[in-house]
Amino acid sequence: MAEIESRMKNLDGTDVFIHFHSGKTTIYNPTLAHQRTTPASAFKIWNTLIGAELGLLPSSKELFYRWD
16 A cells, blocks of 8 residues: 555545455545546546457557547
């Protein structure tokens, strides 16, 4: 946790880590983590990474998401 705190010291945010095998949860700034907010742009980053890993993004030039 000390490493997380040192990296986040000048940021107003939260991180929630869940260990894949043990299921242990570590929360930096739990007060903020429990506030409901919209995902905003950070959610797009994870979607893009998941899509790239699964091979769903065949080209960096191809549009893969359409907004209404």
